[in-house]
Amino acid sequence: MHPYLVDQRLRKEERLLVGAQFEAVFETRQSAGNRVVVLHWRDNGLGYPRLGLVVSRKFGNAVARNRFKRRVRELFRRNKPLCGSRDVVVLPSKRPEAAKASLGELAESLLKLLAKAAETTNA
RNA sequence: UGAUUCCGGCAGUCGCCAUGUCGCGGCCUUGGCAACGACACGGAGGAAAGUCCGGGCUCCAUAGGGCAGGAGGGUCGCUAACGGCGACCGGCGGCAACGCCAGGGAAAGUGGCACAGAAAACAAACCGCCUGACUUGCGUGUCUGGUUGCAGGGAUCGCCUGGAAGUUCCCGCGGCUGGCGCAGACCGAAAGGUUUCAGGCAAGGGUGAAAUGGUGCGGUAAGAGCGCACCGCGUGACUGGAGACAGCCACGGCAGGCUAAACCCCCUCCGGAGCAAGGCCAAAUAGGGGCUGAGCUGCGGCCCGCAGCGUUGAAGCCCGGGUAGGCUGCUUGAGGUGCGUGGCAACACGUUACCCAGAGGAAUGACUGCCUGCCCCGGACAGACCGCAAGGCCUGUUCAGGGUAAACAGAACCCGGCUUACGGAUUCACAAU
RNA sequence: GGUGGCGUAGCCAAGCGGUGAGGCAACGGAUUGCAAAUCCGUCACACGUGGGUUCGAAUCCCACCGCCACCU
Numbered sequence A: 001m002h003p004y005l006v007d008q009r010l011r012k013e014e015r016l017l018v019g020a021q022f023e024a025v026f027e028t029r030q031s032a033g034n035r036v037v038v039l040h041w042r043d044n045g046l047g048y049p050r051l052g053l054v055v056s057r058k059f060g061n062a063v064a065r066n067r068f069k070r071r072v073r074e075l076f077r078r079n080k081p082l083c084g085s086r087d088v089v090v091l092p093s094k095r096p097e098a099a100k101a102s103l104g105e106l107a108e109s110l111l112k113l114l115a116k117a118a119e120t121t122n123a
Numbered sequence B: 001u002g003a004u005u006c007c008g009g010c011a012g013u014c015g016c017c018a019u020g021u022c023g024c025g026g027c028c029u030u031g032g033c034a035a036c037g038a039c040a041c042g043g044a045g046g047a048a049a050g051u052c053c054g055g056g057c058u059c060c061a062u063a064g065g066g067c068a069g070g071a072g073g074g075u076c077g078c079u080a081a082c083g084g085c086g087a088c089c090g091g092c093g094g095c096a097a098c099g100c101c102a103g104g105g106a107a108a109g110u111g112g113c114a115c116a117g118a119a120a121a122c123a124a125a126c127c128g129c130c131u132g133a134c135u136u137g138c139g140u141g142u143c144u145g146g147u148u149g150c151a152g153g154g155a156u157c158g159c160c161u162g163g164a165a166g167u168u169c170c171c172g173c174g175g176c177u178g179g180c181g182c183a184g185a186c187c188g189a190a191a192g193g194u195u196u197c198a199g200g201c202a203a204g205g206g207u208g209a210a211a212u213g214g215u216g217c218g219g220u221a222a223g224a225g226c227g228c229a230c231c232g233c234g235u236g237a238c239u240g241g242a243g244a245c246a247g248c249c250a251c252g253g254c255a256g257g258c259u260a261a262a263c264c265c266c267c268u269c270c271g272g273a274g275c276a277a278g279g280c281c282a283a284a285u286a287g288g289g290g291c292u293g294a295g296c297u298g299c300g301g302c303c304c305g306c307a308g309c310g311u312u313g314a315a316g317c318c319c320g321g322g323u324a325g326g327c328u329g330c331u332u333g334a335g336g337u338g339c340g341u342g343g344c345a346a347c348a349c350g351u352u353a354c355c356c357a358g359a360g361g362a363a364u365g366a367c368u369g370c371c372u373g374c375c376c377c378g379g380a381c382a383g384a385c386c387g388c389a390a391g392g393c394c395u396g397u398u399c400a401g402g403g404u405a406a407a408c409a410g411a412a413c414c415c416g417g418c419u420u421a422c423g424g425a426u427u428c429a430c431a432a433u
Numbered sequence C: 001g002g003u004g005g006c007g008u009a010g011c012c013a014a015g016c017g018g019u020g021a022g023g024c025a026a027c028g029g030a031u032u033g034c035a036a037a038u039c040c041g042u043c044a045c046a047c048g049u050g051g052g053u054u055c056g057a058a059u060c061c062c063a064c065c066g067c068c069a070c071c072u
Helices: A019-027 A062-078 A103-122
Strands: A030-033 A037-043 A050-053 A086-092
Touching: A019 A037, A019 A050, A019 A086, A030 A103, A037 A103, A050 A062, A062 A086, A062 A103, A086 A103
Parallel strands: A050 A086
Antiparallel strands: A030 A037, A037 A086
């Protein structure tokens, strides 16, 4: 078990930061989505997961966009083992209810999709 | 009505970013360095927003000046500067405290003013009023016509419970006016047409957003700033004020509408771009330049050998531009607390605590408990008002329960403003009742 | 973060101080055996929102709202 999977921290190495990293995910991606969020992922061969976030200006104002990103980071940090060795890009759904979703609704949707991702890759 | 201040507090757990100290088995020039770890300390706003003005800073351009273009516009101050702020002046609104105002010039020039109206800017005259003339035009009826008036009548609306002054509508009566008739007169063969002319006036009517000062008295044929008084306007002097301007006196009969957020004139200001500015380091790949000058690549364990490329320059070394990427600019500043001095104030000066975010796909979050604030509901008590009473209703205090942690909103080089969004608490001053 | 531009019926649009053109679409009628095309007619809260200037603003000025493009 990779040490990064045990703790609940979120280091810089555990984030996707540069454009090229996002390109890689979008090229060989698998994806899934529901009414609240959309998920893209690929295996990275590092032994630990990495998180990338994309939130367009159409989602809302700066406060709404930052709130969405903070919540996703918090959920990712607490559920790292669920992601395995994958790069995961999370973006909000374009549906209007995505912006109004509470933390509970967001958690439910995101965890369901992460489970689905794990299932697909293992199979 | 105007302004001030604040945006939940404490504790715990899990995380993020920066700085400092210490540790370190990695790196190297033995003392440092990066990453990592531990500890300590700090970590969004009044608008951080819109990007509407003004600066700093950086690069580019630039002898000086002008034109074009853009912006501003009461006065005097403040300021680094401003389209900002302060005080004052003028106008408008409000009982008042106070609020609002792009607030220079229309007796420099050009343009515009639809429809209506006689006429929309040179002045003129449709109805009308007056005088005169003659060819005597002047009368009268009607319309659910238009318009206007009435100490008229009735209904209605609102204020309020009292009837006065009003609103709107209808009826009645009167004035003016329009259409259509009738009668008379004139012209014409008839159909039909016309129903004064000349001069004076600009009061009154009517049109319009706007019609060449307003009210009153005199005056006159009727009238008119034609004359006079008051008001308004203009010009000049005087007084007060730093000035905008105000007061007062004299003169002028009015100098000729509105529009400059129409062109324009006057005064003042403005070079352009923006931290994705700019500076430094610099991979991979492909070019460029210089020096040396004959090799290099493949096959292979190595040599020989063979093949390909190469003196139209192999290979090596060096240099330069420069992409990805990184570092920097990057937070000590027109900063700011308290006190003192000057000023009505904006603000300035002196002195003195303080260091108060520096991220970079972008940090302040998540969860729990207690306190506190606010909201909802119920009970008790006290007080005011209404009611004969039962009771109703409002305010305050207190207790129990439940909900909620707010609204607008997230630094991106930094300041000064403006504008816009926005829930509550807080304190102060003033005004009216 | 910065810099430009655009908002006129359901859609595409002209209009630059004085009743807001036109086309497509929609609806009704004519034509047709039925349609298409054609012809005639009709319709609508159309000037993004709020102030200001003016007698009068889609138009001029100011503020706001929304959308688009560019600077890597």
